[in-house]
Amino acid sequence: MTKVIKNGTIVTADRTYKADILIEGETIKQIGEDLKGDEVIDAEGAYVIPGGIDPHTHMEMPFMGTTAAETFETGTWAAACGGTTMTVDFVLPGADGSIKNAINDWHRKSGPQICSDIGFHVAVTGWNETIFNEMKDAVDMGVNSFKHFMAYKGALMIEDDEMFASFKRCKELGALPMVHAENGDLVADMQQQMLEQGITGPEGHAYSRPPEFEGEAANRAITIADAAGVPLYIVHVSCEQAHEAIRRARQKGMRVYGEPLAQFLTLDESEYFNKDWDHAARRVMSPPFRNKQHQDSLWAGLQAGSLQVVATDHAAFSTEQKRMGVNDFTKIPNGSNGLEERLGVLWTHGVETGRLTMNEFVAVTSSNVAKILNIYPRKGAIVEGADADIVVWDPSIKKTISASNHHSILDYNVFEGFEVTAQPRYTLSRGEVIWAWGQNSQPQPGRGKFVPRPAFPSAHAALSRWKALTAPKQIHRDPMNIPAGV
Ligand code: DUC
Ligand code: ZN
Ligand code: ZN
Ligand code: ZN
Secondary structure (H helix, E strand, O other): OEEEEEOOEEEOOOOEEEOEEEEEOOEEEEEEOOOOOOEEEEOOOOEEEEOEEEEEEOOOOEEOOEEOOOOHHHHHHHHHHOOEEEEEEEEOOOOOOOHHHHHHHHHHHHOOOOOOEEEEEEEOOOOOHHHHHHHHHHHHOOOOEEEEEOOOOOOOEOOHHHHHHHHHHHHHHOOEEEEEOOOHHHHHHHHHHHHHOOOOOOHHHHHHOOHHHHHHHHHHHHHHHHHHOOOEEEOOOOOHHHHHHHHHHHHOOOOEEEOOEHHHHHOOHHHHHOOOHHHHHHOOOOOOOOOHHHHHHHHHHHHHOOOOOOEOOEOOOOHHHHHHHOOOHHHOOOOEOOOOOHHHHHHHHHHOOOOOOHHHHHHHHHHHHHHHOOOOOOOOOOOOOOEOOEEEEEOOOOEEOOOOOOOOOOOOOOOOOOEEOOEEEEEEEOOEEEEEOOOOOOOOOOOOOEOOOOOOHHHHHOOOHHHHHHOHHHOOOOOOOOOOOO
């Protein structure tokens, strides 16, 4: 059984051209002219792009005294409706602190539910011999990236010496360290100051997490990564200070990656001053939304290549859950939605405005993610032999984003009222049409697969810059052999 996508314009990270795509089973068999297949998928008037990959989601995450409402089923279905065919979810260790048990737990929860493919990162929230050993197990289980929280003091936060040890372990294993960059000690102090001054509403969230705290942590994480001789991936970059730290590190020759969110690019801090408490609380996430100056910096970074990918940090808490913090903003579960909206919002506010080319749009929503997370070109590419994760992206479909028509489990949408100027006509996951505009029929839960991400091969050959300084003849700073151009 073959399918052929006909009459479309293929847009990849580096090319725009007209061709047909022949799909056999789950993979792209051939790209060329006048191809024939058993079934025709019409892409007339549309662009044909690699399926979106969201590198940062939190489905069913136990967090801040509750559990994120989005299930793996509703989340991966919502993603498909918006053109995202793969999500990479963050595994958090449970009470026993075991990374290995947590990964197994995530498999048990996600496996029967996922409508499209998934990968995992795992968090390192402390440091001991078990964690040291289990990091190797994680890599063997196809999880090659480890997140470190520099915030959430007293809960998930890790100290600098622990982070340094973990980064060095990442280097040994060929794994990619990631950080949530905010100075957790200062945030905790500022939160207390706000509460003492009687500021208990969502505006206190913004006041207690200024961009300077994020910039400081980003610089600190970069220094630790440099000393350990590993690349670094900074999640949810929201501000100029963190962006600047990344830009400077890259200019020195370090491999540091930055991930702005669709929300940060289009929503600003005024949301926290909305008179409607629910409105403001629904947008409480960390780091918080910033002002226009920061947004401009992030857009420029995506265009210039100093920021590489756009994610959502999709962590969906219902209005009822948000109300846990009605008397104290520090108890509002942190998180906002965006999984279904990411591509449409980025197209409308990025491509339509001229801030991104179509090729850059594909790079930051898909190809760069696949390269950095070591699943390229199986994912993130339209080439013969790749998984047929393909979106027929239709610039004639206009829609107003609303909780009344979205597919997320949430009772609201932070992008409510946004007009988007393109949407998927079809979304294909490994050759199967899992979304067709106007049909709204959900694919079989459990059809999605876990995508193991192997260790990066040349990590062992890396020398940190600090060693290099004392051994100038051996300077070699290409730790992860991640393909050039990212
Ligand atoms: N930030 C959020 O807003 N939610 C989930 C975790 C995080 O770091
Ligand atoms: Zn500390
Ligand atoms: Zn985070
Ligand atoms: Zn997150």
